Amino acid sequence: MGRRVFLIGAVAPAAILVWLIVAISRPDAVVVERISWLPALGLDLEFRLDGLGTLMSVLIGGIGVLVFVYAWRYFGDREGLGRFSAFLVVFAASMFGIVVADNLLLLFIFWEATSVMSYLLIGFDDESAAARTGALQALLVTASGGLAMLGGIVLLAQSGGTFTLSDLLAEPPTTNLAMVGLALVLLGAFTKSAQFPFHFWLPGAMSAPTPVSAYLHSATMVKAGIYLVVRLAPVYAGLAMWWRPTLVTVGLLTMLVGGWRALAQYDLKLLLAQGTVSQLGFIMVLVGLGIPEATFAGVAMILAHAVFKAALFMVAGIVDHQAHSRDMRRLDGLAKVMPATFALAVIAVASMAGIPGLLGFVSKEAALESLVHDRLWLVSGGVVLGSVLTVAYGLRFLRGGFSTRPEGTVESPPAHEVTSPRFSFIVAPLALVVFTIVSGLAPGAADGLVGAAAGAVDSEASVYHLAAWHGLGLPLGLSLTAIVLGVVLWRRPLPRLRALTRRAPEATHVYTLTLTGVNRLADRVTSFLQGGSLPVYLGVIMAVTVAAPGVLLIRHWLPIGGLVPAESPVQAVTAALVVLAALATIQARRRLTAVLFLGAVGYGVAVLFVIQGAPDLALTQLLIETLVLTLFVLVLRVLPERFEVIQSRIRRFARIAISVGMGLFAGGFALMAATGRKAGPLAGEYLRRAEPEGGGSNVVNVILTDFRALDTLGEITVLAVVAMGVMALLVERRRPKAVEEPAHIEESEEA
Amino acid sequence: MIHRSFILETLIDLIVRTALVFSMFLLFSGHNAPGGGFVAGLVYAISLILKYVAGGRDEMSEIMPVGAETLLAMGLSLSLLTGLAGWLWGGAFLTSSYVETELPVLGMVKLSSTLPFDIGVFAIVVGMIAALISSFGESETPR
Numbered sequence: 026m027g028r029r030v031f032l033i034g035a036v037a038p039a040a041i042l043v044w045l046i047v048a049i050s051r052p053d054a055v056v057v058e059r060i061s062w063l064p065a066l067g068l069d070l071e072f073r074l075d076g077l078g079t080l081m082s083v084l085i086g087g088i089g090v091l092v093f094v095y096a097w098r099y100f101g102d103r104e105g106l107g108r109f110s111a112f113l114v115v116f117a118a119s120m121f122g123i124v125v126a127d128n129l130l131l132l133f134i135f136w137e138a139t140s141v142m143s144y145l146l147i148g149f150d151d152e153s154a155a156a157r158t159g160a161l162q163a164l165l166v167t168a169s170g171g172l173a174m175l176g177g178i179v180l181l182a183q184s185g186g187t188f189t190l191s192d193l194l195a196e197p198p199t200t201n202l203a204m205v206g207l208a209l210v211l212l213g214a215f216t217k218s219a220q221f222p223f224h225f226w227l228p229g230a231m232s233a234p235t236p237v238s239a240y241l242h243s244a245t246m247v248k249a250g251i252y253l254v255v256r257l258a259p260v261y262a263g264l265a266m267w268w269r270p271t272l273v274t275v276g277l278l279t280m281l282v283g284g285w286r287a288l289a290q291y292d293l294k295l296l297l298a299q300g301t302v303s304q305l306g307f308i309m310v311l312v313g314l315g316i317p318e319a320t321f322a323g324v325a326m327i328l329a330h331a332v333f334k335a336a337l338f339m340v341a342g343i344v345d346h347q348a349h350s351r352d353m354r355r356l357d358g359l360a361k362v363m364p365a366t367f368a369l370a371v372i373a374v375a376s377m378a379g380i381p382g383l384l385g386f387v388s389k390e391a392a393l394e395s396l397v398h399d400r401l402w403l404v405s406g407g408v409v410l411g412s413v414l415t416v417a418y419g420l421r422f423l424r425g426g427f428s429t430r431p432e433g434t435v436e437s438p439p440a441h442e443v444t445s446p447r448f449s450f451i452v453a454p455l456a457l458v459v460f461t462i463v464s465g466l467a468p469g470a471a472d473g474l475v476g477a478a479a480g481a482v483d484s485e486a487s488v489y490h491l492a493a494w495h496g497l498g499l500p501l502g503l504s505l506t507a508i509v510l511g512v513v514l515w516r517r518p519l520p521r522l523r524a525l526t527r528r529a530p531e532a533t534h535v536y537t538l539t540l541t542g543v544n545r546l547a548d549r550v551t552s553f554l555q556g557g558s559l560p561v562y563l564g565v566i567m568a569v570t571v572a573a574p575g576v577l578l579i580r581h582w583l584p585i586g587g588l589v590p591a592e593s594p595v596q597a598v599t600a601a602l603v604v605l606a607a608l609a610t611i612q613a614r615r616r617l618t619a620v621l622f623l624g625a626v627g628y629g630v631a632v633l634f635v636i637q638g639a640p641d642l643a644l645t646q647l648l649i650e651t652l653v654l655t656l657f658v659l660v661l662r663v664l665p666e667r668f669e670v671i672q673s674r675i676r677r678f679a680r681i682a683i684s685v686g687m688g689l690f691a692g693g694f695a696l697m698a699a700t701g702r703k704a705g706p707l708a709g710e711y712l713r714r715a716e717p718e719g720g721g722s723n724v725v726n727v728i729l730t731d732f733r734a735l736d737t738l739g740e741i742t743v744l745a746v747v748a749m750g751v752m753a754l755l756v757e758r759r760r761p762k763a764v765e766e767p768a769h770i771e772e773s774e775e776a
Numbered sequence: 777m778i779h780r781s782f783i784l785e786t787l788i789d790l791i792v793r794t795a796l797v798f799s800m801f802l803l804f805s806g807h808n809a810p811g812g813g814f815v816a817g818l819v820y821a822i823s824l825i826l827k828y829v830a831g832g833r834d835e836m837s838e839i840m841p842v843g844a845e846t847l848l849a850m851g852l853s854l855s856l857l858t859g860l861a862g863w864l865w866g867g868a869f870l871t872s873s874y875v876e877t878e879l880p881v882l883g884m885v886k887l888s889s890t891l892p893f894d895i896g897v898f899a900i901v902v903g904m905i906a907a908l909i910s911s912f913g914e915s916e917t918p919r
Contacts, residue, residue: 062869065801642809648818652905655825659912720889721807729812730890730897734870737893738855741900745848748907755911 027106034110038117039087045082052079053477057127063735073127073191078479079251080126080324083474084331088244089117095339095453096236099346109114113240116142120245124252129178129188133171136217137764139246140167146241147233159229162536166226170216173209177247180206190256197260204265213270218250221279225532228298235342238294241300243334248327251305254609255312255324256615259483262315272313277407279306284414285526288518293341293351293426297334300377300418304330309409310404311392317486321479325388325491328475333376333385336457337422340370343450344426348443353425353437360427363445367427371455374419376461379412379504379509383465386504387491393500409507416511417518466493507630564683571686578693583701596636603629615667617658622652788830795823798838800830803898804891813894817901824902828909836909844907850897858893
């Protein structure tokens with residue numbers, strides 16, 4: 026199959042597009058679907074697709090198809106492409122889930138799924154240390170944000186009385202608790218959308234294969250946080266005093282830091298990544314304001330940015346693929362070698378820089394107009410400054426990637442001759458660029474999508490429209506100023522200021538320090554809590570059991586009644602044997618002897634079950650006893666033959682006290698549970714319902730597989746995880762000793 | 777060096793054959809008679825152990841055609857998918873359903889959606905024990 030697997034994978038995002046076309050007549054249609062999941066917990070699969078969801082889904086489906094087609098040409102035939110393609114499909118599904126989920130818990134599940142897929146996709150080259158570090162960094166940052174978000178969701182839902190997003194936004198809770206929840210949710214959104222000071226994971230994620238960067242890290246996943254803010258802002262910007270200042274500050278800082286960093290990059294993809302950080306900050310400012318016109322402009326920027334940035338990443342990947350490098354210092358004269366690719370890059374950069382006639386210009390004009398219209402001069406200034414940086418790093422990208430350099434200034438140029446890419450390789454960015462041009466000149470279709478999306482979250486936003494030409498005015502003046510200043514900045518890149526900012530602390534360092542600090546703390550705690558002595562562990566567990574539930578048992582003791590010594594002679598004899606075997610167990614000096622006597626206790630109990638007429642229970646007990654016995658024997662081979670003789674009196678006394686206490690507790694508990702009933706037993710209810718509802722006459726089995734099936738599912742999941750864990754921990758033993766480890770693996774582990 | 781015993785192996789072979797049939801019986805009759813996926817899995821797992829005792833890893837793999845990891849994954853997926861299938865007949869997650877049909881040879885058979893769920897449980901139990909044996913057990917094969 027090889028890389029053609031991507032053409033099959035493309036079916037998944039294509040299905041999203043087809044479904045949208047079939048199911049929706051207009052972009053502002055609303056589709057609601059509700060599937061019962063765990064009604065007992067009030068958790069249902071609630072889906073709701075509105076205009077905003079439609080716009081995002083178009084991006085997920087449309088760019089998804091293009092990314093799959095692109096990946097088909099991007100990869101050589103190598104191992105693991107099927108896995109890679111599967112991850113991409115799961116990602117597309119999860120991302121689609123985020124934008125259609127109407128239940129906050131459901132949204133959270135999809136949200137985390139995209140983080141995990143991002144981790145697996147960034148770390149696809151698992152032999153590269155940079156890829157592993159980048160993947161882990163991205164996961165830790167976004168997942169800890171996700172954790173904060175989960176807390177926030179619970180607080181919001183507690184205050185608002187529902188987990189359903191649309192209901193919550195219809196009647197937004199404004200208690201202090203809800204405000205804390207809202208802030209936590211924002212934290213999740215900031216980490217996901219790479220906002221300052223969490224922006225550093227996005228450049229780190231650039232070790233991912235380029236299709237991943239184009240799809241996850243510019244077009245869709247990093248927009249998830251923004252998506253959430255778009256939904257929340259129109260409601261909460263007016264209700265929470267701190268909302269606007271926070272969002273605008275964070276967004277502007279992100280925009281400037283990203284743009285400034287982008288200007289110093291030599292790696293084409295790193296430049297684009299920093300540029301993406303910058304643009305995400307810009308969009309965050311717009312949608313964070315919660316003003317109808319700015320929301321509209323922000324949503325337009327989501328679309329425009331996804332289109333031109335995905336195209337640029339694809340171009341960077343083509344350069345990397347053809348020239349085997351994406352370091353500007355090593356690239357030379359590519360504009361002549363691959364003119365078509367160069368043309369695509371120029372148009373995409375022009376759209377990013379806001380040159381008239383392209384979608385980027387149309388949406389940036391809308392943004393500036395809304396800011397000017399609302400007289401937000403400080404914000405406008407910041408945005409113009411950010412745009413200056415955008416123009417400058419856009420030019421840096423074009424020149425660094427494609428220009429012809431003077432002889433002798435190219436560092437270690439590629440040894441082989443660089444060839445132009447095949448048409449099928451550039452067809453994906455070509456499609457995006459064509460969309461940019463068409464929507465730039467005739468923004469009708471784009472306007473329909475954007476208008477419906479903005480209208481879905483803020484009904485007042487639906488009156489605005491995208492226009493190819495807004496006429497002469499202050500916004501156009503600001504656009505032109507940004508372009509002119511950008512060219513100037515590109516020619517004279519302010520080396521002194523650069524030297525100054527280089528000394529500023531970097532967020533990456535804070536991350537590294539935190540990580541080593543947490544590791545060190547965990548080491549200390551672990552060595553304190555887990556000394557490695559099994560008797561100590563068991564002692565602690567039992568002592569706690571006796572102390573906590575044991576005391577409760579005594580305090581709430583119910584009178585025990587109806588005890589009979591034995592119901593039959595057989596029962597009495599068996600019970601006596603069990604007791605004898607138990608006594609023999611504690612007298613045993615050898616481990617093996619003790620295990621055998623313990624087995625005898627178990628078999629005796631199984632016989633008691635048979636006498637009571639519980640064949641199912643007896644069978645299970647017998648089998649378990651046999652299994653445990655065998656596994657014990659396997660483990661005993663590595664333990665000393667005899668038990669250690671305890672010399673210290675205190676330790677011996679402590680052990681006896683704990684054991685006796687535990688025995689009394691277990692016995693007392695069993696006695697009271699069996700006789701001291703307050704409520705009627707459940708058995709009758711189960712017996713009555715087993716046959717008609719569960720369709721089975723073995724009540725035990727019906728309970729396990731039907732009435733309490735969720736418990737069983739949880740239990741077998743635990744079993745499977747434990748089994749995997751044991752295998753992973755003991756893998757050392759299974760590895761053949763004769764084969765020496767290759768040395769390079771050891772090294773990369775260190776790095 | 778561990779030596780194999782011909783008598784032990786033959787005996788265990790006989791027992792295991794019977795035990796495997798018994799295990800299948802428990803698995804499929806479990807909904808209406810004593811048994812079920814868990815117990816059937818235990819019987820199967822004990823057969824694994826007997827095989828392991830007689831001839832080590834190689835012998836064991838005769839009745840364990842796939843690896844423990846695969847079995848665990850398949851079992852969990854099967855149970856989960858059965859749960860999801862509850863949606864197909866309009867119920868909630870894990871809602872069960874059954875049909876009674878006339879099958880050739882077998883006669884009237886009640887097919888319940890809890891059976892695949894139970895088979896998943898069975899696979900998990902077998903996979904778990906296989907994982908434990910192969911982790912704790914001897915890597916050397918007796919001759």
